[in-house]
Amino acid sequence: MPAAGAGLRLGGAVPKPYRAVEGRAILARTLEAVASAPSVGGIVAAVAPGETERAASLAPPALAWFRAVEGGEERFDSVHRGLLEVPEETEIVAVHDGVRPFVTAREIEETVALARTIGAAATMSAPVETVKRVDGDEVTATLDRAKIRLAQTPQAFRAELLREAYRRAIEEGWKGTDESALVERIGARVGIVQADRWNIKITVEEDLLLAEWIAREVRG
Secondary structure, eight states, X not given: OEEOOOOTTTOXXXXXXXXXXXXXXXXXXXXXXXXXSTTOOEEEEEEOTTOHHHHHTTSXXXXXXXXXXXXXXXXXXXXXXHHHTSOTTOSEEEEOXXXXXXXXXXXXXXXXXXXXXXXXXXXXXXXXXXXXXXXXXXEEEXXXXXXXXXXXXXXXXXXXXXXXXXXXXXXXXXXXXXXXXXXXXXXXXXXXXXXXXXXXXXXXXXXXXXXXXXXXXXXX
C-alpha cells in the first residue's frame, strides 16, 4: 500500500494519508477497507520517513500481520520497498493506493481472483466524456472511448510475475506510473475488473470534500 506521498496538491500541514475524513484518517479508512476483504492476509504500508509508527498505530487488529516501511521518492520506489517485505511464500500480491479509502471487498476479491487465473488484473473505470489526444493546446485526434479505460487500484499479480517485472524495470532503468504497466512491459496479460463508482483517489481539496460526502451519505 503506497502511502508515502507528501500531498502537495492537497496542501495543509497534515500529510495527506493522515488528513481526516469524517473524523478518521484517510489511511485508517483505507487499511480497514482492504483488511475487510477475505483474501487479504496482511498489509505492507510504504509511508513517509518517520511515519512508520503512526501508520502501525492505524493497522486493523484483525490482520494476521502488518508492516510499515519507509517509502521512496516515487511510487515505483515505494511499492518496490513494500514488495521486498512481502513474505516469500505469498502467491498473490495486490497493490492499493493508501488514499483510496472507499475500495470495496468486491473489487479486491474480483481482482485477486482474476490475477490468480491469468497472472495480473487491475481495477479500472470507463470514461464517460469524449476522449481527445492533444499536442500542447491543440487536439490531434478523437479516441474511441469504448477502447479506453482509466486505471485505478487495487491491482493484483502473481507474486513471481510482479517481482520479475520489477527486477527487469530496475535493471533497465525504467519506471512506470503503475504496476500493471510494469507487467504489461514484459508481455503479461492484464485483466480488467470494473471499479466501483466511489473508489476515488484523494488528490486535491475538492476530492476531500467529495470524500466527506461519500463517507457520510454512501458508506455511512
